[in-house]
Amino acid sequence: MPGVFYNGSMSVSILATKLYIPASRSRIVARPRLIERLNEGLQRPSGVTLISASAGFGKTTLVSEWVNQKTESGTQWPAATRTRARRKDESGAPTFQPSSLSLHPFKVAWLSLDEGDNDLARFLTYLVAALQTIAPSIGAGVQAMLQAPQPPPTEAVLTTLLNELNTTPDDFVLVLDDYHVIEAQPVDQALTFLLDHLPLQMHWVIATREDPPLPLARLRARGQLTELRAVDLRFTSAEAAEFLNQVMGLNLSVEDITALENRTEGWITGLQLAALSMQGRSDTAGFIQAFTGSHRFVLDYLMEEVLQRQPEQVRNFLLETSILDRLSGPLCNAITDQADSKAMLETLERANLFVIPLDDQRQWWRYHHLFAEVLQAHLREAQSDRVSELHQRASIWFEQHDLPADAICHALAAKDFDRAANLIERVWLAMDLSYQSATWLSWVKALPVELIRTRPVMCLGYAWALLNGGELEASETWLRAAERWLEPPENSSAQLVVVDEAQFRSLPAALAGARAYRALAVGDIPGTIGYARQTLALAAEDDQLRRTQAMALLGMAEYANGDLVSAEQSLQAFQANLQQVGDLATALGITFILANIKLAQGRLREAIRDYQQTLQRVNRVTPLIIGVSDFYRGLSELWCEQGDLETAQQHLLIAQKLGEQAALTGWPHRLAVAQARLQEIQGDLAGALAWLDEAERRYVRSPLPDRSIAALKARVWIKQGKLAEAESWARTHGVTPEDALSYLGEFEHLTLARVLIARYKTDRVNNTLTAACRLLARLLQAAEAGRRTGSVIEILTLQALAYHAQDDLTQAFASLERALLLAEPEGYVRIFVDEGEPIRLLILDFRLWIEKQKRDQDQKTNRYVEKLLAAFTQPTARPQLTTDKHQSAMIEPLSERELDVLRLLGTELSGPEIARRLNVSLNTVRTHTKNIYSKLGANNRRVAIRRAEELDLL
Amino acid sequence: MSHPSDSSQPVVYEIRIAGHLSSQWSEWFAGLTVTLDADGTTWLSGPVIDQAALYGLLKKVRDTGLTLIAVNQISSKQEHP
Incomplete structure (x- = not known):
């Protein structure tokens, strides 16, 4: 899609080097005791191996050696043992133990993390890319979700991923290297979620310099965790001896080796540097004496030794290229003005100078992190004036090679803000569309504010990125800054900078779109409708992205406004659009909103049919998409309304089991409200209130109109006879019979009408009832104008109750009859029955009355009345739903x-x-x-x- | 808002690490003064603007493979020995 907006866009592509399993090195100390520990870790079901030690303890080397040994020698999993261990369950029942499992090959995916992976979307993108190296079919569903216009809740994405992982036939390992670079909580939380639901065939190996904020204690307690720490990783005396004498070809005495081992405390990088310092040196004893006698930091002491021993050309190369996160021959040529950088890198690799290849073709390398840190410190001290220039050169090279992220980072490091801003502006839309707006935002925030102001396209991007992050106030500033450029220039000296011309041309439409989004987020409904319409008028015909988004916003706002007919049209257009661009997941999710609209319109049967058809489609496409929980909950609500409590109960149970990971935003409170309703129907009013309290605690505002939970509680209080509480609710929420009416306030006003009727019945003060009747008449008019039949039925029922309360039977029957006529075709039950004894008495009177009338056309009404009266006497004791909120098992539909x-x-x-x-x-x-x-x-x-x-x- | 790190005034910290560090690390550690102690440890000391900056420094200590011994907050008057 980005191609629609600008040509020659800079891609935000996957770096294959991040997925590369470091190659085996020929000269290396074999470490069978550690390899054995890693193998043992594989025998734990859903195992996690944590390798936690500071820099320079050989973590990456150990894991890559282990992986390479396994895959090269064709060594198989110790799977037979593993299967037995896994099946050692409480029941002891013999279960399937397929012998063929032991033949499963050893598959490993590798992901080297970097700072950019603190952006959750990027982390997940790479995670999927890594997994695809062992099972290409994995992640198709996740990628579709990450590409959807509305980012789904993270857990839904993760659940989809887990489902896909569950289908992989072979056991496999995923290595996350350098996890310590992750500081973002969302990434930690995502990983925790994955670890908590780990498929049996999956194993994680996490290498890090610090213990990650993951549930390590829980994993330990469950026997899932294998740990290798500094004390395990440091070279033993035997390993140090083997390394120094065999691998590095030194001929050191036991005393010398012990002295070096003590001085470095078995720190592998220290021993490596010491060995490099001694190679080709005649007086090794003198070196060891001086080194062990020094107080200096091992790294400082040895690096100086090593650097001093290099020719000047090599030393300069090392210092100048130390600013690079990854190195290639051409890139280093551009940085250093040398022509033979590739040969140099190969030489460095052969000389063990901490250069690590990142691919098999020897195109990319990186320095050992520790080595790079020291080199950079040296560079800053020796040539601090050159650092910016080197970064600038790197930035130019990366830009020329279509690697914008690196180009931007180096431009920012060079403090070349104009250059950085040009690059950042060009990459905005592509990153926004691939959910990397957090990363993009961090770059923009590094730029001087004045510079951003001169760039309308960047101002717009900034505003959008802030909107995405929920920073509504801050976004306003940047919307205004962008809008300034749409007005005729008052001050001709103001400098305008535009890199992305196409974006600038569509700025008016884009700004209107952003304003519509912001208006809905702050609850400004008329504003949303106005700006969304403006977007549709301004956007080019082929600007599908903006049009689709505007239609969605328009539909939501019309819905909130009570204009359900228009809302349905807009949202159906939106849904069709989504299907056209292949975003089936979001398209199906719209069903939830459309069904809610139909419920308000009194189209119960249609809503049920929509949900059922959607669920059938979902089951055909993928076992689990976001929204499925809500579809089942919505069906439960509809069955409940039609009086089929059994089916309602069952569907809510399914919804609950599917849980939040398959739900739309705001699930916990919707579930609690549904639980409350069923409790109320069962006559457990206190239980219903407890659920409503829970709903209040877990309430998350969404752009959709939600029933006020406080009003729901007031309705329960009325049933409990706690009128004072209900009246207090109306006072504190400022709900009065004279309020101007709106669709969003309808539920509260209908609650107020009930409060007034109940008060009249205790006090018999006529004013109260008059107020209720007037309010209901106004509500009826509004609902009829908005063609909201569901509301009309409820209002007519309340009117009938009000008239009945003052013994005006003629009016009461008239209202009730109208309600029944509207409700019968759709099979409404609870809308009447929920009103309890007063309505039952009214319906009984009504039955007597129509029996006396003996009208022919009343056959249908008669049957309906009998059905309703039967519903009052239905047994209400139902099996209790489980209230276990900590169920860890994911239940998803079976194929x-x-x-x-x-x-x-x-x-x-x-x-x-x-x-x-x-x-x-x-x-x-x-x-x-x-x-x-x-x-x-x-x-x-x-x-x-x-x-x-x-x-x-x- | 009474926490010292939240005020606009930078607080002076000293970070003690094992081994003697070369002076070239001073710039690497955001200009902290490098002082060598006779007991074979090094003090990195100087004003640190806020908690985030302090954690940034500690991360550098970690990433350089240094052994961290102590982190102290000292009042501006007090100097370490």
Whole structure:
């Protein structure tokens, strides 16, 4: 899509070097004791191996050696043991132990992290890219989600990823190297979530300089964690001896080796530098004496030794290129004015001068981090005036080679802000569309404010990035700064800078779009509608991105405004647009909003059908997309409204099991409100209030109109006879019968009408009822004008109750009859029954009345009245929903095939018999079984069947 | 807002690490003064603008493979020996 907006855009591409498994080195100390520990770690189900030690302890070398040994020698997993360990469950029941598992190959994905990975979207993008190196099909769903116009909740993305990982047949390892660069909590939280739901076949190896803020204690307690720390990694005397004498070819005495080992405390980098300092030196004893006798920091002492021993050309090369995170021959040529940098890098690698290849073709290297730090410190001391110039050269080279992120970082390091700003402006849209606006924002924030002001496109990007991060106030400043350039220039001396011409041309539409987004975020509905319409008028015909977004905003605002007919049209157009661009996940998510609109319009049957059709589509496309929990909850609400409490209960249970990871924003409070409703129906009013309190605690504002939870509580108080509390609610929320009406306030006003009617029944003060009747008449008019039949039915019912309370039967029957006529075709039940005894008495009177009338057309009404009266006497005791909020098992829908296998698992058939029955291989059955167990959180056949029964899957 | 690190005045910190450090690290450590102690340790000391800057320094200590012994906040009058 970015191509639509500007040509020659700078791509934000995947760096293959980050996924490269460091190659084996020929001269290296074998470390069987550590390799063995790593192998043991693999035997832990869902295991995590943490390698935590400071720089220079050989973490990366150890892991890459382990990986390379395994893959080269074809050594297999110790899988048989692992399978037994895994199946040692409480029941002791014999479960499947496929012998073929032991033949599974050893697969490893590698990801070297850097500072940029603190941007969660980028981290996930690379995580998926790394996993795709071992299973190319992984991550298709996640990538689709990351590319969706509205970023879905992180847990939904992670759940999709876990589902995909669960389907991989082979066990595999994912190595995260340099995890200490991660400082962003969202990344830590994402990793914690993944670790908590780890598929059995997955193992993590995390190398870091500091213990990461992950649930290590929990992993330890569950026996999932293997740890290697500095004390394990440092060279033992034997290893030091082997390294110095065999690998480095020195001929040192035991005393010398012990002295060096003591001085460096087994620190591997220290020993390596010491060895380099001694190579080709005749007086090694003198060196060791001087070194061990010195108090100086090992690294300082030895680096100086090593650097001094290099020819000047090499020394300069090392210093000048130390500013680079990664090195290539051409890049180093550009930085150093030397012509043979590639040869130099190869020489350095051969000389063990801490140059690490990043690919097999020897195109990219990097310095050992520690080495680079010391070189940079030397560079700053020796040639501090040159540092900027070197960064600038690097920036130019990276720009010429279409690597904008590096080009920007070096331009900022060079403090060449104009250059940085040009690059940053050009890359904005591509990064915004790929959810890297956090990274982009961090770059812009490094620029001087005056410079940003002269660039309208950058001002707009800045405003958008702030809006994305929820910084509404700050975004206003930059919207204004951008808008200034749309007005005729008053001050001709003002300097305008535009790099991205196409973006500048579409600035008016883009600004209107940003304003519409901001208006909705601050709850300014008319503003949203105005700006969204303006966007649609200004945006070019082919500007799909802006048009789609504007349509969505317009639809949401119209919905909030109570203009449901327009809202439905806008949102349907939005949905169609999403499907056209292939964003099925978001498109299906719109169903939730459309169904809510239909509910308000009294189109229950249509809403039910929409949800059901969407769920069928979801099950065909992918097992789990965001919104599915809400679809089930929405269905539950609709079944409940139609009086089918059993089905409502069951659907809410499914929704609850699917949980937040499959839900839209604001799920916890919607679930709590749904629980409250069912409690209330069961007659447990205190329980309902407790759930509503929970809903209040967990409330998250969304752009969608939500029912006021405080008003819901007031309705329960009325039922409890706690009128004073209900009246206090109206006072504190400033809800009065004289208020101007709005759709957003409708629910509160209907609550107030109930308060007034209830008060009249205790006090018999006519004014109260008059106020209620007047309010209801106004509400009715508004609801009818907005064609909100659902509201109309509720209002008519309340009117009937009000008239009935003052014994005006003619009016009461008239209102009730109108309500019944509207409600009957859609099968409404609870809208009446929820009003309790007063409405039951009214309906009984009404039945007598129509019996006396003996009108022919009343057949249908008669049947409906009988149905409603029966609903009052329905037994209300229901099985309790589980209130376990800490369930860790992820339950997601099973595929059709998995359901087939599951049903057969419920029989006496053995694995091979099941395979024959389904006409598939035994391995296929095992894969399905494994997936079923993992989805149901079961560890054996019996538990899986019990869970399946609970979930009504059989 | 009474926490010293939140005030606009930088606070003087001293960071003690194992081994004697060369003076070239002074600029690397944001201009902190490098003082060598006879007991084989080094003091890095100077004004640190806020907590974020302090953590940045500690991260440099970590990334340089240095052994951290102590971090002290000292009042501006008090000088370490």
